[in-house]
Amino acid sequence: MALYELGLVLIPELEGEDREAFLSELRALVTGGGASIVREDVWGKRNLAYEIRHKREGFYVFWQFDGSGAVIKPLEYKLRLSDQVLRYLTLNLDREMRRSRKMERRRAERKAKAAASRAEAAAAGPAAAEEA
Numbered sequence: 001m002a003l004y005e006l007g008l009v010l011i012p013e014l015e016g017e018d019r020e021a022f023l024s025e026l027r028a029l030v031t032g033g034g035a036s037i038v039r040e041d042v043w044g045k046r047n048l049a050y051e052i053r054h055k056r057e058g059f060y061v062f063w064q065f066d067g068s069g070a071v072i073k074p075l076e077y078k079l080r081l082s083d084q085v086l087r088y089l090t091l092n093l094d095r096e097m098r099r100s101r102k103m104e105r106r107r108a109e110r111k112a113k114a115a116a117s118r119a120e121a122a123a124a125g126p127a128a129a130e131e132a
Contacts, residue, residue, distance in 0.1 A: 001066050003038070003093040008079070009058035009086040012045055019059065022084050029075055035067020052086045064093070 010019060030037060043060035052058070065071075072090055079088045 001068060002095075003064060003066050004035075004072065005091045005093050006063045006065070006075070007087075007089045007091075008061045008063075009048070009052070009088070010061065010084050011053075011055060011086055012057040012059055014059065014084050019084075022082070023061065026075070026078070029078060030063075030065055030067070030071055033067060033071030033074065035065045035071045037063055037065045039064040048086075055086060058086050 010022070014022065027037065041062040043062070045057055045059050048056055048058050069092075076088070076090060079085050
């Protein structure tokens with residue numbers, strides 16, 4: 001089971017009950033596929049950086065859910081066909097965290113290598129000055 005994050009930008013005209021009905025359909029689709037929603041984060045109505053379908057605002061919702069990749073395809077199909085969704089993005093957080101850890105290891109190795117070469121140069125510096 002992998003950890004996924006879904007980011008949704010819904011149309012701003014979708015109010016209260018209609019928005020909750022749509023989100024509950026999506027929840028049912030996710031949980032019906034064997035995934036469990038770990039975290040829900042609702043940002044609410046925000047200004048968009050640029051117009052999308054002649055809209056200047058959008059309603060932002062973020063979910064983290066734990067499940068197999070089989071739930072992603074039907075979920076994205078529903079999101080793609082829905083008129084209520086301006087944009088969506090699904091991320092595999094496990095893959096992103098592995099990539100992040102790999103980059104951190106590389107940075108640490110570079111720092112250690114640079115520190116070792118500085119220490120070596122500092123140790124060689126006074127010895128080279130004494131010989132001259």
